[in-house]
Amino acid sequence: MQMLLIVLLIIFLVVLLFKSWLYSLRKKFTKQFEQNINGRERMVNKGNMIKCSACSTYFPAAETVEKKIEGKQLHFCSENCLKDYTKK
Numbered sequence: 001m002q003m004l005l006i007v008l009l010i011i012f013l014v015v016l017l018f019k020s021w022l023y024s025l026r027k028k029f030t031k032q033f034e035q036n037i038n039g040r041e042r043m044v045n046k047g048n049m050i051k052c053s054a055c056s057t058y059f060p061a062a063e064t065v066e067k068k069i070e071g072k073q074l075h076f077c078s079e080n081c082l083k084d085y086t087k088k
């Protein structure tokens with residue numbers, strides 16, 4: 001009976017440790033993710049350049065062709081790229 005209690009206690013501790021480990025891991029990942037987002041936004045603001053969703057080249061934000069596809073606002077360098085993207 002005492003043995004069972006000890007085993008239960010160990011399982012409880014392992015679960016607790018695992019949960020705190022998962023939490024710290026998740027915290028680390030969200031921090032990295034936020035840093036990536038901030039970095040990308042800073043880059044876009046700095047040079048005022050946007051990446052084309054079709055051909056992946058950077059172009060001035062003023063020349064963007066915007067299109068909302070599947071709920072996402074996408075930016076293209078030209079009408080041709082927009083056509084290429086929607087064809088896929």
Ligand SMILES: [Zn+2]
Nearest residue numbers: 052055077081
């Ligand atoms: Zn393009």
